[in-house]
Amino acid sequence: MLKIENFTKSYGEKKAVDSLSLHIQKGEIYGFIGHNGAGKTTTLKAATGILDFENGEIYVDGVSIRKDPISCKRKIAYIPDNPDLYEFMTGIKYLNFIADVFGVGAAERGERIRKYAGLFELTASLGQPISSYSHGMKQKLAIISALIHEPKLIIMDEPFVGLDPKAAHILKEIMREICAHGGAIFFSTHVLEVAEKLCDKVGIIKGGKLIKSGTMEDVKGDASLEAVFLELEEEDD
Amino acid sequence: MIKTLIKKQLLELFATMFGRSAIGKKGNKKGMVALYAVLLVYVFGVFSFLFYGTADMLFGSFVPMGLAWLVFALLGIAATGFGVLGTVFLANSMLYNAKDNDLLLSMPIKPSNIIISRVFTIYIMDFFYEAMIMLPCFAAYIVRGNVSFGIIFGALVLLFALPLPALAISLVLGFIVALFSGRVKNKSLVTMIISVAFIIVYFYVIMQVENYIAMLVSNGEAIGAGIKTFVYPLYSIGLAGTGDLLHLLIFTLFSVALFAIIYLVVCKSFLKLATMKKGGKKAVYREKAYKNRGGDIALLGKELSHIWASPMYLMNSSAGSLILIIGAVALLIKLNDVLVILESFPAFSGILPLIVGAAILSISSMNLVTAPSISLEGKNMWLLRSLPISAWSVLKSKLSLHMIVNGIPTLIFAVICAVFLPMNIVSRIFLPVLAIVFNLMFAAIGLAANLKHPSFDWTNEVVPVKQGLSVLLTMLVGMGVTMFFVIAYIVLVFALELALPAEIFLFAVFVICSAATVLLYSWLYKRGTKIFETF
Secondary structure, eight states, X not given: OEEEXXXXXXXXXXXXXXXXXXXXXXXXXXXXXXXXXXXXXXXXXXXXXXXXXXXXXXXXXXXXXXXOHHHHHHHEEEEOSSOOOOTTSBHHHHHHHHHHHTTOOHHHHHHHHHHHHHHTTOGGGTTSBGGGSOHHHHHHHHHHHHHTTOOSEEEEESTTTTOOHXXXXXXXXXXXXXXXXXXXXXXXXXXXXXXXXHOSEEEEEETTEEEEEEEHHHHHTTSOHHHXXXXXXXXXX | OHHXXXXXXXXXXXXXXXXXXXXXXHHHHHXXXXXXXXXXXXXXXXXXXXXXXXXXXXXXXXXXXXXXXXXXXXXXXXXXXXXXXXXHHHHHHHHHSOTTHHHHXXXXXXXXXXXXXXXXHHHHHHHXXXXXXXXXXXXXXXXXXXXXXXXXXXXXXXXXXXXXXXXXXXXXXXXXXXXXXXXXXXXXXXXXXXXXXXXXXXXXXXXXXXXXXXXXXXXXXXXXXXXXXXXXXXXXXXXXXXXXXXXXXXXXXXXXXXXXXXXXHHHHHHHHXXXXXXXXXXXXXXXXXXXXXXXXXXXXXXXXXXXXXXXXHHHHHHHHHHHHHHHHHHHHHTHHHHHHHHHHOHHXXXXXHHHHHHXXXXXXXXXXXXXXXXXXGGGGHHHHHHSSOOHHHHHHHHHHXXXXXXXXXXXXXXXXXXXXXXXXXXXXXXXXXXXXXXHHHHHHHHHHHHHHSOOOOOSXXXXXXHHOHHHXXXXXXXXXXXXXXXXXXXXXXXXXXXXOOHHHHHHXXXXXXHHHHHHHHHHIIIXXXXXXXXX
16 A cells, blocks of 8 residues: 655755655554654655655555655545644534545535544534634544545554544544555554554664564564564664 | 843744745855845835925925924824834734744743733834834935934934834734634624724825825914824924924833833733633534535635635735725716816826726735745645645635735726726726736736745744735835836836827736736746645
């Protein structure tokens, strides 16, 4: 579903990500972990088509994001680390805007808005301006909008930040449901317990390089993911 | 602490003024600072020139009557009005809607220090507006031979004291809007109505200036006596301007006291107003029928929602359209009077299409919808970049917004003029066409300027809308284009004495502007979209 080959991105002289390669199959949840500034957000943004890059190639469902970004973006949903949404819109206007952009039909969007807004207990607030929402409500709205076009690939940057325990639980359920239906999920997190329980594959990035990647069993073996992560972090320090 | 906060305010201001270069390459930064300085000097120069002429004319009439103080008093009012008009939206947005309010309030900083740092920025703007009027006023007075220590000292003190009443009024209006926004559901509508009413009154007064001046000249002494009796601070401004040190002291104390009282009121209520939940009673959402509008319509809808939700953006970018609509309605109401005036000046009718065309051109050039539109995406840029929409679709939605907000009112004005005013068929056809071409051109100029000089690191929308480099650049290009055509006509007809019919000149303007518009749209499509993809 997502194939990243030798992806390299520099900001001026500094290489933020250096020759990173990874492959996420349909039905997989891939957790991306690393310390702050390791290159996680840069990789996620490039995979979404937001950031241009110097070297390498990124394919979404076999299509190069460089050559045909619009076609790739139709299959993707992206949730950033900070839900900066259009505060001048109401929740429902925002959802309709996203659905319009993705060309979601009236019946399907109605059904999905009812379903997900109901699950995240946001239905009553949909008529309010986003500017009046709390951080958690904005995060829930960003998640609902990401699900409105039934994306094949969801890319999320720290999706659990700001969510209450119930909403976090629902999101995990939805992530599993999407993968069970042939979708794929690529997300970054600092909550290693969540990654350990939720992910099929995991990648550890350090200083812009993917230092470990594979199935959860391959990466952590009998140890905990936290122990492996801390060990790898300390290795070259 | 205040110093640090003021530094932060100024950093934000400079980052927006100079776009990305403010935090980028040093050489580039110097170039942008120099360019901005030139542009500011140009704007200041143009307005100063206009106000020097007005002041000189008034002194010519009033100095012999011993009423020089009345000129200072009148221009003092004009400067205060100009300052209030320029900063009325700024006060509310900067104080109560700044995105860093929560952050700053969570720090060990006194709210009064936060307020003073923001008020200082508004004061600087008020000072700029006021100096554009009062500096030429003092210059005109001094040029007439009135030089003394009192006059020079008075001028210096007045320059710094006079922005205080304007600042106080802006703070009061900002305070009222903030107070309302907690109780009224549709804050935009209320702000919009208040703003439109304010602007209509302001322009009504401006349009009546000639009558007022005539009235002043014939009743100067009586008006002077009235001001002296009923509006003492104005009398003090006037006498302070002429070098009366006692009245300088009275006015300075009055200004400082007025500002201090308003400042204390703002400080007392700041925490409550800056942190209160806005929008009144919250209604529970009731589902309505859904429909698929398509991406392009959705983008345009988003732009319309944005401008409608931001009265400051709407008024700042389409005040010219409001003037045109008011002008069109006034023309229809006073049509018979206008036709009588035109009949009594036969020579005037030949250049009437040019006058209407120049009015459309100059007012279109002041409507800056697209100039801050890229910067206004701010932290939401990730959305447009991650959605399956082309950069051209995004740019098109911003250009379309300009055409809806400004193109339609301009077209209405042009059609009304073309239908009801006496001119030949060619001019009747050309004026509406030119209205469209001018708006297409200025929409493209604004967008191109903002693509080249974007600024996304603002904490308040006022900053990119009112102080962005792209806005200033677009405004100046607009003024330049208008001046170019006016000067070209004067040179061709009056200096070279060419028999140039109005229709031929309008056609030449049409050809030049159309060519420029085609080139601009081609640039936006090819280069502009590439630039957008790098944001």
